[in-house]
Amino acid sequence: MDASERTKYKLAEAVKDLMAETAVDRITVKQIVERCGLTRQTFYRNFKDKYDLVNWYFDKLAIVSFKQMGVSLTLKEGLIKKFEFIKGERHFFTAAFKSEDHNSLLQHDYEFIYRFYTDIIKKKIQKEISPDIRFLLEMYCRGSIYMTVQWVTQGMKRSTGEMADLLIRALPPELAKLLKDL
Structure with a gap:
């Protein structure tokens, strides 16, 4: 697995953790990146929004x-x-x-x-x-x-x-x- 793929999985794990506590519609990109220790820029280099991340993980x-x-x-x-x-x-x-x-x-x-x-x-x-x-x-x-x-x-x-x-x-x-x- 390359670095980009590992980053995506790290973001996916963060959003999964947050989804156990909060509705998807209420989760922010800020919460996702804070949870996994990445930056907003890193998030947006990989996904257009949180739904794109959720859909990627589903795929x-x-x-x-x-x-x-x-x-x-x-x-x-x-x-x-x-x-x-x-x-x-x-x-x-x-x-x-x-x-x-x-x-x-x-x-x-x-x-x-x-x-x-x-x-x-x-x-x-x-x-x-x-x-x-x-x-x-x-x-x-x-x-x-x-x-x-x-x-x-x-x-x-x-x-x-x-x-x-x-x-x-x-x-x-x-x-x-x-x-x-x-």
């Missing part, structure tokens, strides 16, 4: 759980892995999903997951995705993120396997067919 976590889906993991295995990572970072995700800013993790997660599934489907069908499938995919991604947020913010009462099963069962049939046999 690092999500990539670990999703990069094998479609390669060596089934859809269910990939979803379980995602939920296990979320559970392992419970404080981060609980705080991050409560933010209502337009740059929040909620929107970023939607864009990430929509792009991820779009890429898988395009690769599988070897052509552009029809407008109807795009509509179903957008609806499914928004719904699955909403239910994930509910799961996180309401105490993660269902197991990761149950969550994965429910999200798979919620797939519209046309999407289920396209995402089957990843």
